[in-house]
Amino acid sequence: MADATFExxxxxxxxxxxxxxEDLxxxxSLTQDAVFPVTEMRWEAKRFxxxxxxxxxxxxxxxxxKARGRAYERVQSLLVIDNVLSVASxxxxxxxxDIILSLLDVSFEPGEDGTGHVLLTLAGDGVMRLSVEALGVTLRDVTRPYQAPSGKAPGHGD
Known part of the structure; x- marks a missing residue:
């Protein structure tokens, strides 16, 4: 089966x-339930x-x-946080x-003069805390969508 297309x-x-x-x-909401291998995290300290x-x-x-009876999709995306001074987990x-992590939430705790912390909350009580000089986050899709392996939308036992 071929990958789905954006079109x-x-x-x-x-x-x-x-x-x-508010932007964050x-x-x-768009990254909720994203999954990634622990090996796909990078902190470039010199580039903040x-x-x-x-x-x-x-x-x-x-x-x-869902309305068209079409398969649910995933896509590889790059989530980049700039102005990072330190990272704690x-x-x-x-x-x-070999661990696969699941992202539940991305939030910002403001500090003084534009500083603060970006929190990446993970399933299983994990969290990454990035101290930032200023909030600057980008999300960019870098591949074509592909059929979600589970064939289902993620659920949280609602």
Whole structure:
């Protein structure tokens, strides 16, 4: 079976930026339930940049897929946080190179004068805390969509 195309989903690849907490809520909703191997996290300290290569569920296409009886899709996306001064994690075993993480939420805790912390909340009580000089986050799709391996939309036991 061939990969789905952006044209079939009626959507263009996402390329979004967030400079405010409100902007970040949009990115958070689009990255909810994204999965990624622990090996796909990079902090480039000299460039003040933290990046994740995510397998993102295409929430923006899920209603259309359901209505048309079409398969749900995922797409690989690059989530980049700029202006990062430090990175801390809790509940994330980065030594286990085979672990797959699931992103639940991306939020911003503002500090003084534009500083603050970007929080990446993971399933299983894991969290990454990125201290930032200023909020600057981008989300960009980098591959064509592909059929979600589970064939289902993620659920949270609602």
């Amino acid at each position: 079939e989903g009626g959507e263009a690849p996402l390329n979004l930026g967030a400079l405010t907490g 809520q949009v990115i958070s 940049r933290f990046a994740l290569l995510l397998n993102r569920f295409r929430w923006e296409d899920s209603d259309a897929a 809790q509940g994330v075993d980065r030594s286990d190179r």
